[in-house]
Amino acid sequence: MDNMAVKRVRKTKTKDRIRLNVRGIVQGVGYRPLVYRLAVSNRLTGYVRNRSGEVIIEVEGERENIESFINELVQKTIEPARINHLLVSHLSPVGDREFIIEESEHSQECSSVFPADLAVCEDCIAEVLDPNSRFHLYPFTSCTNCGPRYSIIRSLPYDRDGTSLTSFPLCQTCALDFSDPMNRRFHAQTIACAKCGPKMELLNSRGMQIAGNWLTETSTALSEGKILAVKGIGGFHLICDAAHMHAIEKLRNRKHRPRKPLALMARDLAVVEEYFEISSRERRILTSRQAPILLLKPKENARRHLPLEVIAPGLTRIGIMLAYTPLHRLLFGGRFDFIIATSGNKSGYPIARSNEEALSQLSEIADLFLVHNREIIIGIDDSVGHVMEGELCLIRRARGYVPELLTFPYPVQADEQKKEFKQFLFSSPIVLGTGGEMKNTFCFLYEDQALLSQHLGDMENLESLSNHRRALKHIEKMLGKTPQLIAYDPHPDYFFSKEANKGPGDVVPVYHHHAHMASCMAENGLISPVIGCILDGTGYGQDGRLWGFEILVGDYTAFERMVHLRPITLPGGESAIRHPWMTGMSLIYEAVQNGDQTIGWGKRLFPCTKEKLPIVLAQLDGRIPSPKVSSSGRLFDGIAAILGICMESSYEGEAAILLSEMIERLDQKVISNHRGTYYPFELKDGEWWIDRFIMQVLLDREQSISAEVINLKFHHTISEMVREGVLHAHKKTGIRSVVLSGGVWNNRYLLSCTKKLLQQEGFSVFTHKKIPAGDGGLAFGQAVSALWRWYQNHVPVGTCKDNRIGSASGKG
Incomplete structure (x- = not known):
């Protein structure tokens, strides 16, 4: 009798019931129909429904079938669907007779x-x-x-x-x-x-x-x-x-x-x-x-x-x-x-x-x-x-990729089950990174997720600003959240700098090139301090000058500028960006340090600008005040002009793009024959001096060396400068992790060449993939930097003096 009773128990199959809370890309991708088909094929009852930003599934049936259902759900969730979080809860059976798709449940907040x-x-x-x-x-x-x-x-x-x-x-x-x-x-x-x-x-x-x-x-x-x-x-x-x-x-x-x-x-x-x-x-x-x-x-x-x-x-x-x-x-x-x-x-x-x-x-x-x-x-x-x-x-990150969520390192590096991490997620503010004024995007951080907006373009006029505000309000409505902490670029002439400081939330200024470094760090999940090689057009620096060719050392909360290009004069200010020949004149003056010789070179290289040369010289020799810049983008502009490739720029980055593309056309034999060749430069007191470098470019030009070969050596020189700068930073800090960020790194040859040099020196090199290397990635770096600084300061949102958190994010 006892044995028979045991056998009867073994034949009786009890029913279980579970609830699954699924977050990720699970709405708008046919996910509920997939769940329905898997549940029915596994002879399960229950329901599936959307709830703002997530999918709720309850299934009831035999334990083996439920386990099979969960395994199939994970295996068959393929692109474009994606599971980021799957929470399983055990419930008491309720005796459902079928599996159905229920009406969606509306809530105030979107959790996915x-x-x-x-x-x-x-x-x-x-x-x-x-x-x-x-x-x-x-x-x-x-x-x-x-x-x-x-x-x-x-x-x-x-x-x-x-x-x-x-x-x-x-x-x-x-x-x-x-x-x-x-x-x-x-x-x-x-x-x-x-x-x-x-x-x-x-x-x-x-x-x-x-x-x-x-x-x-x-x-x-x-x-x-x-x-x-x-x-x-x-x-x-x-x-x-x-x-x-x-x-x-x-x-x-x-x-x-x-x-x-x-x-x-x-x-x-x-x-x-x-x-x-x-x-x-x-x-x-x-x-x-x-x-x-x-x-x-x-x-x-x-x-x-x-x-x-x-x-x-x-x-x-x-x-x-x-x-x-x-x-x-x-x-x-x-x-x-x-x-x-x-x-x-x-x-x-x-x-x-x-x-x-x-x-x-x-x-x-x-x-x-x-x-x-x-x-x-x-x-x-x-x-x-x-x-x-x-x-x-x-x-450019937009259709097809937005609004896919991104991961980033949290200030609290603890197991998700630990109390400290849960308290951090519960108490951390909703952060908005406002981005830059060129190639603008914005970024929301909430809980453990980042949402980087679509490319919104350059903020040049009221229509662009209106479009930005409309996109921001749209995301706020979707998420059911408004920012409590706002990160912005402290450039005094940026619209977002002024608007952020007028807003109700706490604000965090994040310098342009620190945001670039933080963006690449965050994309690659880095926590420890890095050496940041930031090469771009221009960005506002702590000294009030325009930066763009920097070796930084730091993390999300602070940075130090270790090496930079010795500043050159930018005649006409940022308007010179549209006239690369003017930057070419500045490079020539740096090399020869003589007004008459500068004019002479200018007449030979830029004959169509003869009437304008004296006024440019007056800015170069200091008779007319002009800003100084340490920008790789402007260096590319000047070299492109000297080589006769781009005198007037019709779109942002044209000169640099043309130099990059020129190498793409080179025969591999030419590249092999000039591998390792570069122009002389000096690294003195944390500055790259390029006077000999430019002088040699001018002499090569005068000796009819082809523009293609000069450009190839120019690219090698930039790579060598970065290598020397990174080695200098390493000797002072011992850091071996290097990030490359800034729009210049869209240059395929330069990135490959520089990465190889750094890896040969034993450095681990990290680059951008999902996040644009240019200004389209700034907002992501701003937001993550602001969150880490908020945590470091342990300041509750709404209690910051003067509405600011860590107004200085580094030291010069």
């Missing part, structure tokens, strides 16, 4: 991330191109695996009634797809078709509708060399036929964009492979859900069929993206392989979002306007990146 815009999937494209599909030629086709997300969200949780698609009630057929667990549009919040979804219209520049089929008329207009403003996911593009040289020239002329490179949109991957060199890594990036613009080298076929010198003057790599929406794919038809697709904005303005904005801003640029009636809630530009040393490095 909300979804990014996703490129159209292959299944949807196949339906758009299939004459037998009900989605044939429908430009808003999407499913749970693809389509707009972030740009159309009004509120969380991510449900249709919280997006701009709430204006389009589902037709009966779409409603059936939406409710069918076996359909890939099951609970797809962006589902729409020609019967019930958004509509396209083709308008002229006065806003009047063009008669006829919009797709046919658009194709004809492109063939005729017309420029179209096309409304996409996050805003407008200006497009034209990429093989039509006169159309591209017309676009450049109308947009007042004489030389800045234009991006190409390709019909499909096969076209890209036919015209451009592409590695397996680049192929995966280009076809990813993020679908960024990627810098690729053209093949001879591209040089024969595309006017590359008009598309990207002087550049060896072209920005390429795939058609990432059904609308974009339809634009190609059978006529075009590539179209120009550049941001739809008036020069200096943010990207146009609404039809009204586009007609107002772009009526003098575009011939026609291809618009739709789906509202874009928040504008977002295309992301831009390139592959360096096998890794994607983002130059």
